[in-house]
Each structure stands twice: as C-alpha cells, then as structure tokens.
Amino acid sequence: MAGGGVSDLKTRALAGGAAAIVALVALVAGGWLLWAFVTIVAMIALAEWSGLAGAAAARAAMALVLFFVALVIASPDFWGPTRDTVALLSVMAIVVAMFVGSPRIGWGLIYAGAPAIALLSLRALPQGFALALWTVLIVILTDTGAYFAGRAIGGPKLWPKLSPNKTWSGLGGGMAAALVGGAAIALAFALPGACLWLGAPLAIVAQAGDLYESALKRRAGVKDSGRVLPGHGGILDRIDGLIPVASLVAILVAGDWL
Numbered sequence: 001m002a003g004g005g006v007s008d009l010k011t012r013a014l015a016g017g018a019a020a021i022v023a024l025v026a027l028v029a030g031g032w033l034l035w036a037f038v039t040i041v042a043m044i045a046l047a048e049w050s051g052l053a054g055a056a057a058a059r060a061a062m063a064l065v066l067f068f069v070a071l072v073i074a075s076p077d078f079w080g081p082t083r084d085t086v087a088l089l090s091v092m093a094i095v096v097a098m099f100v101g102s103p104r105i106g107w108g109l110i111y112a113g114a115p116a117i118a119l120l121s122l123r124a125l126p127q128g129f130a131l132a133l134w135t136v137l138i139v140i141l142t143d144t145g146a147y148f149a150g151r152a153i154g155g156p157k158l159w160p161k162l163s164p165n166k167t168w169s170g171l172g173g174g175m176a177a178a179l180v181g182g183a184a185i186a187l188a189f190a191l192p193g194a195c196l197w198l199g200a201p202l203a204i205v206a207q208a209g210d211l212y213e214s215a216l217k218r219r220a221g222v223k224d225s226g227r228v229l230p231g232h233g234g235i236l237d238r239i240d241g242l243i244p245v246a247s248l249v250a251i252l253v254a255g256d257w258l
Helices: 002-029 031-053 057-074 083-100 103-123 128-153 168-189 199-220 235-239 242-254
Strands: 157-159 163-167
Touching: 002 031, 002 128, 031 057, 031 103, 031 199, 031 235, 057 103, 103 128, 103 242, 128 163, 128 168, 128 199, 128 242, 157 163, 157 168, 157 199, 163 168, 163 199, 168 199, 199 235, 199 242
Parallel strands: none
Antiparallel strands: none
C-alpha cells in the first residue's frame, strides 16, 4: 500500500508537472501554438462534458466537429479580442444544440468554449501574457491555499453534499492566497489596479466552478470527469475553477472594468 501510494504520488506529480510546462510554453508563445493547446484542451473538456451529460456518441462526435469549426472562426486571430467572439460562440452553441438535438451539448459548448475564447482574447491584448498568467495563477493559488488551510484548520464543511472535503476554512485560505499572491503578481507586471484586490472575489468564483463540476459528476455517478491526466482525472477536474474565472476576467476586460 505504501509503495503504491508513493508510486501514485509520483505519477500525479510527473503528469501535473508535464502539463504545467506545456501550458506555460503555450502561454509564453501565444499565437497559433496557444490556440492549438487551448483548442485541444477545450475539445477534451467538451468530450468529457458530453459523457457527464449522457449524450449519445454520434451526437457528441458531431458536436466536437462543429466545436472545432467554431473555435477556428472565433479565434482572436480572426476576430480580435472583442465582444463579437462571445456573441459568435453563443450563436454557434444554439446552432449545435439545434443540429444535434441536445440543449445540454449546446450548453457544454459554451461551458468549454467560453474560457477558451476568453484566454485567447486576453493573451491577444498588449499586456496579454501577464493578464492571462495572472488569471491562471489566481486559480492555482486558490486551490493551493484552500487545500493547505482546509487540512490545517478543518472545521465546518462548505457544501458536504457536493464536495465532502471542502471547508469554509479552505475557502478562506484560498481567498487569502489569491488576494496576496494576485496582488504580488499584479505589482510585478504592473497590471491594472483592480488586479490588486480581485484575487479574493475571483477565488470565490473559482470555488463555485469547482462545486459546479462536482455536482455534474455526482449527477453522473462518477468520481472523475475522465482519465486523460494520470493521477488527476480528467481535464474538467483540472480546469473547473478556471472556466468561470477566465470567462469573468474576459468580460471585465471587454467592459473596460479591468
């Protein structure tokens, strides 16, 4: 058992480290390399969503094909970082839902596609790398702070029916880590002043995204959304907090609130 535990931990660390390196390289490079990486992740996320939603294989396959077309058309390299990308993705979601006869897959297109378009749009801005990196790190800081605070302090559960391991102390720790770490990153990259304090509220958004995905898995009766990442589960298990955070940050930027 002990040997297996060490082996599992090593596998988890190697898979997580490799994924982090690939993501960082894509984020630094930007352009079509980032688009390819984000598109692959988003398509896997949609495939996992289709599985959780119980969609028929043929409908899911058709949705993936149309989703790829939507991401090509909605890429910032075509449209630029504007509100049009969100509007286009919404229209595509409606078309896909009607074409494959599944509103759930249509919602899955928005669920997986919105953060993809958001990150691509953020990266295309003058301070794009720093802003996109700040967005991703806010989620990582939230998860890290929540994990350690939850283990060290414990206490009342946040929502035991959905996620029995999450605690209110963990939420507080995640908010604190995101606030302090987010402010430090904002100062280091001279990001807009709002980035100095947005870490805490975005931590709440990230935790809400985590709980939402937990609800999806509970409804489907599965522990993980997939098996693509050894020791980590599926893609949705890794980006559940990033999905709403990236989408919200892009909306704030598009509305000139950030």
